[in-house]
Amino acid sequence: MSPISQPTSVAFNPYAENGGTILAIAGLDFAVVAGDTRQSEGYSIQTRYAPKVFRLTDKATLAVNGFAADGNIFVKTVKQRLEWYRHAHAKDMPLRAIARLIQTMLYAKRFFPYYVYNILGGIEEDGSGAVYSFDPVGSYEREACRAAGAASSLIQPFLDNQIYFKNQVAVSGTSHPKHLPILDVLSLVTDSFTSATERHIEVGDGLEIYVIVASGRSLTELSSIAGIEEVTGSASATDRVFVIRRELKKD
Amino acid sequence: MELNGGSVVAMVGKNCVAIASDLRLGNQALTIATNFEKTFPITDRIIIGLPGLATDVITLKERFRYRVNMYTIKEGREIEPETFAHLVSSTLYERRFGPFFVEPVIAGLTKPSEGSVPFIAGTDLIGCLTLPKDFVVSGTASDKLFGMAESLWEPDLGPEELFETISQTLMNAVDRDAFSGWGAVVHVITPDKVITRTLKGRMD
Amino acid sequence: MDHFPGTHWGKPRNDNIDAYGTYPLHAHQPRTDAFADGVQRTQQPVVTGASVLALKYKDGIMMAADNLASYGSLARFKDIQRASGDMADFQQLKHILDTLLIEQFVQDDGHKFGPTEIYEYLSRLMYGRRSKMDPLWNSLLVGGFKDGKSFLGYVDLLGTTYSAPTLRNWVWRYIAQPLLRKSVEGREDTLTEEEAVKILEGCMKVLFYRDARSLNKYQIAAVTEKGIWISDSRSVETEWAFAEGIRGYGAQTQ
Numbered sequence: 001m002s003p004i005s006q007p008t009s010v011a012f013n014p015y016a017e018n019g020g021t022i023l024a025i026a027g028l029d030f031a032v033v034a035g036d037t038r039q040s041e042g043y044s045i046q047t048r049y050a051p052k053v054f055r056l057t058d059k060a061t062l063a064v065n066g067f068a069a070d071g072n073i074f075v076k077t078v079k080q081r082l083e084w085y086r087h088a089h090a091k092d093m094p095l096r097a098i099a100r101l102i103q104t105m106l107y108a109k110r111f112f113p114y115y116v117y118n119i120l121g122g123i124e125e126d127g128s129g130a131v132y133s134f135d136p137v138g139s140y141e142r143e144a145c146r147a148a149g150a151a152s153s154l155i156q157p158f159l160d161n162q163i164y165f166k167n168q169v170a171v172s173g174t175s176h177p178k179h180l181p182i183l184d185v186l187s188l189v190t191d192s193f194t195s196a197t198e199r200h201i202e203v204g205d206g207l208e209i210y211v212i213v214a215s216g217r218s219l220t221e222l223s224s225i226a227g228i229e230e231v232t233g234s235a236s237a238t239d240r241v242f243v244i245r246r247e248l249k250k251d
Numbered sequence: 252m253e254l255n256g257g258s259v260v261a262m263v264g265k266n267c268v269a270i271a272s273d274l275r276l277g278n279q280a281l282t283i284a285t286n287f288e289k290t291f292p293i294t295d296r297i298i299i300g301l302p303g304l305a306t307d308v309i310t311l312k313e314r315f316r317y318r319v320n321m322y323t324i325k326e327g328r329e330i331e332p333e334t335f336a337h338l339v340s341s342t343l344y345e346r347r348f349g350p351f352f353v354e355p356v357i358a359g360l361t362k363p364s365e366g367s368v369p370f371i372a373g374t375d376l377i378g379c380l381t382l383p384k385d386f387v388v389s390g391t392a393s394d395k396l397f398g399m400a401e402s403l404w405e406p407d408l409g410p411e412e413l414f415e416t417i418s419q420t421l422m423n424a425v426d427r428d429a430f431s432g433w434g435a436v437v438h439v440i441t442p443d444k445v446i447t448r449t450l451k452g453r454m455d
Numbered sequence: 456m457d458h459f460p461g462t463h464w465g466k467p468r469n470d471n472i473d474a475y476g477t478y479p480l481h482a483h484q485p486r487t488d489a490f491a492d493g494v495q496r497t498q499q500p501v502v503t504g505a506s507v508l509a510l511k512y513k514d515g516i517m518m519a520a521d522n523l524a525s526y527g528s529l530a531r532f533k534d535i536q537r538a539s540g541d542m543a544d545f546q547q548l549k550h551i552l553d554t555l556l557i558e559q560f561v562q563d564d565g566h567k568f569g570p571t572e573i574y575e576y577l578s579r580l581m582y583g584r585r586s587k588m589d590p591l592w593n594s595l596l597v598g599g600f601k602d603g604k605s606f607l608g609y610v611d612l613l614g615t616t617y618s619a620p621t622l623r624n625w626v627w628r629y630i631a632q633p634l635l636r637k638s639v640e641g642r643e644d645t646l647t648e649e650e651a652v653k654i655l656e657g658c659m660k661v662l663f664y665r666d667a668r669s670l671n672k673y674q675i676a677a678v679t680e681k682g683i684w685i686s687d688s689r690s691v692e693t694e695w696a697f698a699e700g701i702r703g704y705g706a707q708t709q
Contacts, residue, residue, distance in 0.1 A: 014585050016613050039617050044632075046609070047619035069582055069614035112586070153427065154398025161399070161423040167452075168419075195401035 015067050015115045019202030021149035022063035024121040026129040028179040029214040033061045033121035034189045037206035048205040057092040058237035060122035061210045065149035067115035074114050095122045099132040106138035113137050117148040123239045127214045151196035151203045197248045207246040215239050256430030257289050258390030259300030260421050261358040261371045264413035268369040270298050270358035271421045271437040285433040294329050296360045298438050302390030303353030332359030332370035343378030350376045354389040367442040392428035399424045410439050426453050509596050509622045510639045512646035515605045515679035516598035519655040522672045540593035570599020570606040582614025596622050600678045631658045660691040
């Protein structure tokens, strides 16, 4: 050390990591998109309720995770683009088009990226449940399930095992189901988050599960769920959106 | 830990314990061998898992063998799991400022006269012991193992159920880890025997 | 990799003998003025301002800030801001807000900014500046009351936003936030004004005892349906007799 210390400056870091985890699973004619509600920086919890899952249309919900400021701005911009689309075409943008829109928007900022992992869940034009997952610069693919964020490494292998039946062999003469019933999917989601809360400090406080149901599907199973709330936007919508809120441990 | 890769998990069941490791040995991203077991028997009722730097794995395996033999000769009896866990801890702490790069996992049953009680333990690379009631994970896939074990494990599993649980936990975790995998070996220790099975896994 | 092979006919580039070359492009950005080298962006806060505590209670929101570096607030409409961080940046922020509010006033179109609008504006401003890599080095607490609803929000130099029943900024989080959360969370709708003042007084006392950079002179502000109320500077009773017998505290007698 020299006796005269020079003034030093650290370059401004425009990013932060705000913890939390998101998860989405596609069914035959429904999709489930979930996220915890804790927002943190380092070891400090900033708030116990900052939603990470957003309804975009009556057939699409978007979960964002990573740098919260980027995430919120990104969701706002996507919503704005969807509104412009509505004004131009007098209908909601289809899910696969939203997916491509998100990839273009993310790649547009390739050299100053939105530090956000996106998972888009909803109903395709053919009525099938779909999940699209993205990396921060726009690489994307359609999948049956995906976990992202702080506890993704805890949850994703569990989903491989329970959704894709990886490392499981079906009884001879039978095969694994291609799509799981909605109540099974919801149990897997809650189990994933309670486990992640137990073992990851950035996950906890609250859980928000969005369920997007294709038109014509029976809603009897859903009506049995305590505290479920419908958040469908327009009265004429054929696909419907519900949200289930649950508490998670706060420590 | 990422130089050679590898993962170990141990779980408690009803009157039994299980311990399992993957079989990969790598040099960073390059796979060198696919038959590198990281679990080693200490007595008929104790098995230690040593994921980490392979050269230290072999050194420590030999050192524990030596120290347990000395214990057996001096005391004229077999070492107990808890005693062995402390032996592991103090052996590692001897190298506090130039540690062995391993994070051991210990699984065992107490002697039959004391009820064959399940025992598991884990330590960090300088010998800080943890003694959980449910499971211990270690190695390059430890976060994935935590996620799997936390959601699959339940209390009072019998030997066969415990075998299935620990196998699913390990296989699905290492399949999401680039540094672990290429099959696994699973030991279930029961009061009268040790059941050892080798599992085939994804080869990528 | 040479991305512009066509500009030099296959001859290796040499900037020493080719003053008119435009490659590499980034080395030839026009200087805006003679003082361009002297222009600096905020890299770290220079004059720092006070920290703030805020909580929600039955009638609205309440804040407390000590008078160490500054006091005063935008006593306009039914919301107030307190900020901590670089004072120059804060004053510019105040100036921008003032301009905005004057513009809105002269429009006289019946629309008035409430706390949510101010908060949205500030968060966009802060995020916009961070995206230009030229942040306003502050963290802001926006509290207000409009149409029977109280509002409390946080935004910082990165544009990170959130709201919660209790808020604080900078170092005070480690001391005051647990105290605030313990006494406020879940009771936002039942806390009375007296209780809220008491909670904040308790926090200020602990902060004065434990935070070397705090001052036992602070103000409390409340925003309710009735408008804004800001107290005069006040102090809390402190007790230092215990320090006598402890080495390192109080006067050194040993």
